[in-house]
Amino acid sequence: MTETRPPDRLPAPDAEPVVRMTGVVRVHGEGTGAVHALRGVSLDVPAGELVAVMGPSGSGKSTLLNLAGGLDRPTEGSVVLEGRELRDLSQRRLAELRRRSAGYVFQDLNLIPSLTVAENVALPRELDGVRTAKARAEATAVLEEVGLADLGDRFPDDLSGGQRQRAAIARALVGRRRLLLADEPTGALDTRGGDEIIQVLRQRADAGAAVLLVTHEPRYAAWADRVVFLKDGQVADSSAAGMETAR
Numbered sequence: 168m169t170e171t172r173p174p175d176r177l178p179a180p181d182a183e184p185v186v187r188m189t190g191v192v193r194v195h196g197e198g199t200g201a202v203h204a205l206r207g208v209s210l211d212v213p214a215g216e217l218v219a220v221m222g223p224s225g226s227g228k229s230t231l232l233n234l235a236g237g238l239d240r241p242t243e244g245s246v247v248l249e250g251r252e253l254r255d256l257s258q259r260r261l262a263e264l265r266r267r268s269a270g271y272v273f274q275d276l277n278l279i280p281s282l283t284v285a286e287n288v289a290l291p292r293e294l295d296g297v298r299t300a301k302a303r304a305e306a307t308a309v310l311e312e313v314g315l316a317d318l319g320d321r322f323p324d325d326l327s328g329g330q331r332q333r334a335a336i337a338r339a340l341v342g343r344r345r346l347l348l349a350d351e352p353t354g355a356l357d358t359r360g361g362d363e364i365i366q367v368l369r370q371r372a373d374a375g376a377a378v379l380l381v382t383h384e385p386r387y388a389a390w391a392d393r394v395v396f397l398k399d400g401q402v403a404d405s406s407a408a409g410m411e412t413a414r
């Protein structure tokens with residue numbers, strides 16, 4: 168009898184990670200006012216993996232996300248995104264790579280108030296050069312994914328905080344970017360809404376995205392494949408999600 172196996176979902180272990188950070192140091196400011204936000208962090212996030220980043224306030228979580236997505240450059244060390252060393256890229260090339268490869272959900276949602284929700288979500292695709300009709304169709308699909316199918320024609324100011332949060336998440340998801348960076352994406356959501364969003368991120372990872380999720384909540388970190396704990400700008404612990412230690 169022939170044994171049937173499901174096709175392998177994850178890439179081979181030696182496949183290049185979507186993002187590879189090696190010995191990353193980030194110092195803000197200079198001299199006596201210098202703040203060492205990261206002190207030598209190394210982290211690989213392969214396709215298909217959801218990594219939760221936890222740690223106390225000020226431990227460097229947002230800085231780590233910004234560096235992984237090329238929104239900021241390291242003081243020392245290397246960040247390679249989809250095979251490209253970010254240090255070697257001009258500002259223009261870096262902006263292109265960032266836009267093509269990464270989707271971000273910030274604590275500050277950054278929705279444009281004069282555009283409708285659907286227009287906000289379609290915008291990254293239009294910037295990618297996708298035709299308006301196609302970009303709008305993609306936006307509609309992703310709004311459905313986050314439970315906002317009926318609200319695409321509203322303006323951000325006409326939504327609740329939780330709905331605005333979902334709209335920002337939809338904008339990060341549109342276009343199937345290979346790296347998703349989410350900094351406390353569940354902040355304005357109740358538990359059920361938060362669970363739904365984490366499940367969307369989980370599905371995207373299962374479909375092949377690399378996902379970095381900053382969260383203070385063990386219940387959300389439990390959806391991750393791996394939890395990285397930062398303390399004082401260093402990786403204090405990195406463990407498979409099981410979550411007894413998630414504090």
Ligand SMILES: Nc1ncnc2c1ncn2[C@@H]1O[C@H](COP(=O)(O)OP(=O)(O)OP(=O)(O)O)[C@@H](O)[C@H]1O
Binds near residue numbers: 202203222223225226
């Ligand atoms: N632009 C900046 N200029 C100066 N210091 C900064 C800057 N950005 C971050 N820092 C400092 O770097 C350290 C790490 O900040 P970061 O925002 O990465 O921490 P965090 O773990 O995300 O915190 P939180 O959970 O409160 O969001 C903090 O001491 C912070 O004050």
